[in-house]
Amino acid sequence: MVGNTSCMINHLSPSVFFLYIGEDVKPFTPEKTKEIVMSLQQPAVFCNMVGNWPALHWNVNYLSAVLEGKTIQFRLGLKTVDLVPQFETSCSYVEATLEEFLAWSCGHPSCPSGPFSCYDYSKYWAYADYKYIARIFEDKPEIFQDVRWSDFGFPGRNGKESTLWIGSEGANTPCHLDSYGCNLVLQVQGRKRWHLFPPGDTSFLYPTRIPYEESSIFSKVNIANPDLKRFPEFRNSTAHVVTLSPGQVLLVPRHWWHYVESIDPVTVSINSWIELDADHEARVEEAITRMLVCAIKSAENPSDGDLWLNPTEVEATSHEINLQYLNKAVSAYLKRQETSVSGQARSSSTGAKQRTNASCKRKRREVGCEPGSCTLLTQQCDFPTLKAEELQEIPFGPHLIQVLPQSQKTSVMGAVTIESDGGDLLHKNEGGHFGKLHCRRERLLMSNDCETAAHQMDSDCGPCTSQTALSTNDLLDCLVNPRVISLVAQLLLERMRV
Numbered sequence: 001m002v003g004n005t006s007c008m009i010n011h012l013s014p015s016v017f018f019l020y021i022g023e024d025v026k027p028f029t030p031e032k033t034k035e036i037v038m039s040l041q042q043p044a045v046f047c048n049m050v051g052n053w054p055a056l057h058w059n060v061n062y063l064s065a066v067l068e069g070k071t072i073q074f075r076l077g078l079k080t081v082d083l084v085p086q087f088e089t090s091c092s093y094v095e096a097t098l099e100e101f102l103a104w105s106c107g108h109p110s111c112p113s114g115p116f117s118c119y120d121y122s123k124y125w126a127y128a129d130y131k132y133i134a135r136i137f138e139d140k141p142e143i144f145q146d147v148r149w150s151d152f153g154f155p156g157r158n159g160k161e162s163t164l165w166i167g168s169e170g171a172n173t174p175c176h177l178d179s180y181g182c183n184l185v186l187q188v189q190g191r192k193r194w195h196l197f198p199p200g201d202t203s204f205l206y207p208t209r210i211p212y213e214e215s216s217i218f219s220k221v222n223i224a225n226p227d228l229k230r231f232p233e234f235r236n237s238t239a240h241v242v243t244l245s246p247g248q249v250l251l252v253p254r255h256w257w258h259y260v261e262s263i264d265p266v267t268v269s270i271n272s273w274i275e276l277d278a279d280h281e282a283r284v285e286e287a288i289t290r291m292l293v294c295a296i297k298s299a300e301n302p303s304d305g306d307l308w309l310n311p312t313e314v315e316a317t318s319h320e321i322n323l324q325y326l327n328k329a330v331s332a333y334l335k336r337q338e339t340s341v342s343g344q345a346r347s348s349s350t351g352a353k354q355r356t357n358a359s360c361k362r363k364r365r366e367v368g369c370e371p372g373s374c375t376l377l378t379q380q381c382d383f384p385t386l387k388a389e390e391l392q393e394i395p396f397g398p399h400l401i402q403v404l405p406q407s408q409k410t411s412v413m414g415a416v417t418i419e420s421d422g423g424d425l426l427h428k429n430e431g432g433h434f435g436k437l438h439c440r441r442e443r444l445l446m447s448n449d450c451e452t453a454a455h456q457m458d459s460d461c462g463p464c465t466s467q468t469a470l471s472t473n474d475l476l477d478c479l480v481n482p483r484v485i486s487l488v489a490q491l492l493l494e495r496m497r498v
Contacts, residue, residue, distance in 0.1 A: 026051075026151065034153020037182065037251055037274065043196050043240055046152075046249040050186060054146035055159070056247060059189040060166060060266050064098035066140065071095045074126040076119055077172070083227040085174040087218065089211045089307035092119075094126075098166070101126060105168040105266050125170035125262070130312065133159040133270070149272055152184060152249075157272060165269040167262040175205065175219040175259035179282045181273040183252035187244040190264030194250060195223050196240040197257040202482065204237040205257055209480045210473050212293045213310035215286055217482060223259040244269075254278065280333045285489045287326035289480050294322055296479075300472055308473070330496055 026049055028036065033049070050056060076092045096104075096115040104116040105126065116126070137143045137159070147159035175195070197205060205219040221231050228234060243263070244250050252258055254276055294316045297308050309316055317325075478484070 030151055030153040030155075032153075033151065037152060037184070038276075040251060041253050042198075043194075043242065043253065043256065044251040045242060045244070046251070047247070049151060049249055050148075050247060053148050053151075053186075055148075055186065055270060056188060058146070058268055058270070060098055060102050060268060063166070063268070064102065066143065067098060067136070069097050069099070070136075071097050072128050072131060072136065074101060074115075074128050076124050076126050077170075079123055079125055079170045081222070081225045083222055083225055083230075085219070085222045086172070087174055087211050088311050089309075091311075093311070094119075101128070101166070101168075102266065121168075125172070126168045127171035127173075127262075128164070128166040129171075129173065131164045131166075133162050133164050136164060147186075147270055147272075149184065154272075154274065159270070162270050162272040165267070165271070167267045169262055169265050171267070172224075172261040173259065175221065175223045175257055176216045177202075177207075177255050177257045178252075178273065179215040179217065179255075179286050180279045181275050182254045183250075183271055183273055185244070185250040185252065185269055185271040187246050187248050187250075188268040188270060189246060190262060190267035191243050191245050192267055192269060193241065193243045193261050193263050194252075195259040196242070196252065197237050198240075199255040199257075201237045201257065202255075204233045204235075206231050206233070207482055208477055209289060209293055210308050210476060211310040212290075212297070212308055213312055214290060216310075219257060219259075224261070277336070280329075280336045281489065281493075283329040284326070284333050284493065285482075285485045287322065287329040288488055288492070289485050290317070291319065291322040291326060292480055293476060295319055296472060296476055306473070330493065333493065334496060 027047075028049070033046070036044070072095070074094050074096055075088060076094065077086045077090075094115040100114055100116060104114075104119075104121060107121055119126070133144065133147070141160075144159035147162050149157035149161070175197075177199070205221055207217050208220050209217065211218065221227070221234050223239075226234050242250065293308075297306075298316050300306065
C-alpha cells in the first residue's frame with residue numbers, strides 16, 4: 001500500500017512527466033487536475049492523489065473475499081518471448097476463482113483437476129484483463145464508491161465506469177493504441193512496466209487491424225523482442241518507459257501506443273477512459289473499419305482457420321448493423337460540428353451523463369450497448385479544449401516536471417536501451433522472418449480439457465524470402481491502414497456536407 005511518503009522517482013524514466021508532492025496532501029484540486037489531464041500531450045504520473053481511496057485495499061486477497069468464490073475468465077500466454085506479438089487470438093482461456101489464481105501464481109501445488117492444472121507457472125502467465133467492475137460486482141454496487149475519479153475532476157465517475165486488471169508475472173498486453181479518449185490507470189498491487197510511444201511513431205510501429213478489435217489498433221512489432229529485419233523502421237521509434245507502483249496514477253494521452261507487462265508475482269490495476277471531443281471523428285473511422293473488415297473477412301472460406309476476430313469481439317456483425325453504426329457515427333459528428341459552429345452552449349457534465357456516455361471501447365455488447373441504442377455514438381462530449389495561452393499556465397515546476405522525450409533511439413544493430421529501474425534492455429534479433437501476416441509458429445488453441453497448448457503450423461508459414469501471392473490479410477492491412485481510413489472518413493464527411 002502507498003503510505004504518506006513522497007513518490008519514488010527511481011521508478012520513472014526521464015521520458016515522462018513526474019508529478020511530485022510530499023506528505024499526504026493532494027497537490028492539485030480536482031479542477032486543476034482535470035485541466036492537466038485534458039491538456040497534456042505526454043504521459044504523466046500522478047502521486048499522492050489517491051491516498052484516501054478505499055480502492056487502494058483492492059489486493060487479490062481482498063477481492064477474493066469480496067467475490068466469495070465467483071469465477072472470472074483468465075487469459076493464459078507463454079512466458080517465452082517470440083518475434084511475433086502474443087495476441088489474444090493465440091492465448092488459452094480458463095474460468096477460475098481469485099483464490100485458485102493466487103495459489104497458482106504463488107507457486108502452490110494446484111489441484112489435479114483445477115483450472116490451472118494444465119499450465120506450468122514457470123512457463124505461463126495469467127491475466128484477468130479488461131473486466132468491467134460494474135459487471136463483476138453487479139450484486140455489490142456499494143463497492144463502486146471505492147474508486148473516486150472525482151478527485152481528478154470527473155464528478156460522478158467511479159468504479160462503475162472503470163475496468164479491473166489482475167495478472168501474474170509476465171502477463172502483458174500487446175502493443176496497441178486506443179482509438180478513443182485518454183486513459184487514467186491506478187496501480188493497486190504489484191508493479192507494471194509501461195512502454196509508451198507517441199502518436200508520431202505510428203508508422204514505425206507497423207499498425208494493423210488483424211486481429212480485429214473495435215477501437216484498438218495493434219502493432220505488428222513485438223516490443224519485447226522486435227524483429228528489425230522485418231520491421232526496420234522500429235529503429236526510429238522513441239520509447240517512454242515507466243514502472244508504475246501502487247498508489248500512482250498514470251495518464252496515457254490520446255493515441256499513445258503502449259505495451260504493458262506485469263513485473264511482480266501479482267498485479268492489480270484499475271483504469272477509466274476519459275472521453276474527448278476528437279472521439280466523434282474517431283467513431284466514424286472505426287465504423288468504416290468495422291464495415292470493411294467484416295465484409296471482406298466474412299467473404300472468406302470459414303474453414304481457413306484464420307483467427308482474425310479478437311476474443312473480445314463476440315461475433316462479426318452483419319453489413320446492415322455495421323451500416324447503422326456508420327450512419328450514427330456520421331450523424332453524431334455532424335451534429336457536433338453544427339453545435340460548435342452555431343456557438344450553442346454545451347450542457348454541464350453530470351455523473352448520470354458520464355455513466356451513459358461511458359466508453360464502449362472493445363466490448364460494446366458487454367455493457368449492453370446495441371447498434372440501435374448506443375448513446376456513445378450520439379452523446380456530445382463537453383471537455384474543454386485549452387488554448388495556447390492557457391497551456392502556458394500549466395504549473396510546470398516542482399509538482400509538474402516537464403522532461404523532453406529521451407533522444408536515444410534504436411541503434412543500427414537493433415538494441416534499444418531503456419532507462420528504468422537501473423536499466424532495461426530490449427534485445428536485438430539476429431534472425432528469422434515473420435512469415436506472411438500473422439504466421440505463428442505456435443498457436444495456443446482455446447481448450448476446455450487438459451491438453452497442453454497445441455502447436456499449429458499455418459498453411460502459409462513457409463519462408464517469406466519469396467512471397468509470390470498476396471493474401472486477404474495483406475490487402476486488408478493496406479486498405480484499413482489508419483492513414484487510409486482517416487482519408488476515407490474525411491471524404492465521406494465532405495460528401496455529407498455537400
